[in-house]
Amino acid sequence: MGSIGVPKNSTMICTQLISQSVEQVVSDMHHAKAQGADLVEIRLDCIKNLKPQQDLQIILSDKPLPVVVSYRPEREGGLCEGDEYIRLQALKLAIELGADYIEIELEAASSVMAMVECKMNHDCGSKVIVSCYVEGVTPSEEDLSHLVALMEAAGAHILKLVISAADITENARIFRLLLHCQVPLIAYSVGERGLISQLLSSKFGGFLVYGTLEGNTVPGLPTLDSLRQSYKIEYLDADTKVFGLISKPVNHSKGPILHNPALRYVNYNGIYVPMFVDDLKEFFSAYGSPDFAGFSVGIPYKEAVIMFCDEVHHLAKSIGAVNTIIKRSSDGKLVGYNTDCEASISAIEDSLIEHGRNSGEASFSSSLAGKLFVLVGAGGAGRALAFGAKSRRARVVIFDIDFDRAKSLACAISGEARPYEDLVDFQPEAGAILANATPLGMHPNTDRIPISQATLGDYQLVFDSVYTPRKTRLLKEAEAAGTILVSGVEMFLRQAIAQFNLFTGQEAPEEFMREIILAKF
Structure with a gap:
């Protein structure tokens, strides 16, 4: 078994607690520690009827983890509507009561630093995070560097910059900032397009990464468990190679929980x-x-x-x-x-052989030879299936909602294209194979199937390229009809093994990867 070595970076994992009561804050701190957080951020503005002296004393008196205390005003996307002086006094109090960090917005940083300077000079151990939340269009790299310089000039021990990425490419600006900043920097973008800014932060030298508690899913934020178990971000360093799935949408992907352990x-x-x-x-x-x-x-x-x-x-x-x-x-x-082509076709062939349905002309012939192969979907996955089936001398009939696309694929493989609406009444011959290469049935739209339920029993085997969920409605209906099933999970595993070989130049640990599939898919 390969070794994962020892942690390579000092990036900490944090979770933000937006609990509405002090009792819930205390409970959530313990949950965060159990789920792998190194520290927690306490949002005072989320606590209803906050009594700073009393509540901070409870929160900080027996904290299980280091604590960041923030108290965000409405103008910065928070919930604090009260007097600014009272807000700043609460942050000063947090330092006096033992908060490890306080976070203050750039525009108020000078006021807070003046209030706490004496306390800081007495080596209380607390650190000030100066933050800037940029709404709307992401500034240029030059403007972001200017914001970082302003935060540094305010006397911050740690800088925090948050943007709202409208495109994944904007995260590249964050990575360059992290690489060149001389002061500890927390920098990320929010939303699904910003997810890699969290996952790759430690590679580029980020001070802190945010994760969510189990059950508190936030778009664009990984869970604490995934940061520890799937991504193992503590093992990243400057030499770590990045691989990833280019897609839209992408949140359905199981690739990270297969490739990263491998x-x-x-x-x-x-x-x-x-x-x-x-x-x-x-x-x-x-x-x-x-x-x-x-x-x-x-x-x-x-x-x-x-x-x-x-x-x-x-x-x-x-x-x-x-x-x-x-x-x-x-x-x-x-x-x-x-790698889709061989993965999907070999999965179908092997399943036919396993069920004793090899009708090939000779023992060396494919189990698909001579069979009618009914393909639904002529996109990328469909094209891989069509060429694979044709290479095994199957007779391919293609249905796609875009009839011109179906005809184009049929022409490329000397197959046959049919209008999509004909699929409802299409009657396959005995021994036919059905392959779904559309996203119909993919999570969260799991209640749809591409063909009439009444015709499923006429197929010998049904293959579904969708792998989330593992057993789609199409496969459930096909199982009830008594046909052989091939899940998209099997195709996914086989193509991932081939991808792994290409990515790394090494042989994929096939049995290990199959164990992951069985345990987690």
Whole structure:
């Protein structure tokens, strides 16, 4: 078994508590410690009927973790509506009662520093975090650097900069700030497009990363458990290679809980993260450094991404879809591959063999040879399935809501295209295979299937490329009809194994990865 070594960075994991009562704050602090937090941020403005002297005494008297105390006013996105002097006095009191850190906004920093300077001079051990929350359009790199300089000039021990990323490419500005800042810096962007700013912060030298308590999901914030268990951010360093899934949406991805443990298992210094991408051209331009070494490609980019590859493997070029990109270390060129094709087709073939349904012409022939292969969906995943089925000499019929796209794919493989509306009444021949390559049935829209339920019993085998949930409604209905099932999870595992080999140049730990699939999918 590979070793994951020892922690490589000092980045701390924090969770923000927005509890409405002191009793809940105390309880949540203990939950945060159990879930892997290094410290907690207490939002005083969230506590109803706050009594600073009494409540802070309770919170800080027996704290299980170091504490950051913040008290955000409405103008900074908080809930404090009261007198500014009273607010600042509460933060001063937090220092006197033993808070490890207080957070104060940039515009009020000079007032707070003047109030607490005497206390600080007596080596109380408390630190001041000066923060700036930028709403709206993300400033230029030059303007962000200016904000950092202002916070540093205010006398902060630690700086905190938060932006609202409208595009994943804006996080690249944060990473460059982290690399060059001479003062401890917390910097991230909020929202789903900002998720990588948290996950990769420690690679670029961030002081602190935020995670959420279990059950308190916030878009763009990882859970404490995932930071500790899936991403293991304490093991990241400047040399860590970044891999990730380019997709839209991306929150359904199970890639991180499969690839990250596998990378550690073989002692490879890498991390795999979800990447919510809106514009491929801008994305590849922003993340062209060698740090970003490879990508999985998901919906809806498997076809469009080809034009951004410098080279395309012959199979992927034939299919017209790429699901894996490697940034070649020797020259930085992007090389595209397709691991979906073999993964999906081999999963179907092996299942037919396992159930004793190999009707190939000879023992060396594919179990798909001569069979009718009914494909729903002519996008990237559909193209991989179509070319794979054709390579096994199946007879392929394609249905897609975009009939022109179905006809184009049918022409490429010498198959047959049918209008999507004909699928409802389509009667397959005995022994036919049904393959769903559409997102229908994917979480959270789990109640939909692409064909009529009444026809499912006419198929010998039903394959669903959707893997969240593991057993989709389509597979449940097919199981009730007595057909052989092949889950998208099996395809996902097989293509991920092939991707891992391409990403790392090493052999994937197949049995270990299968164990993860069985335990967590």
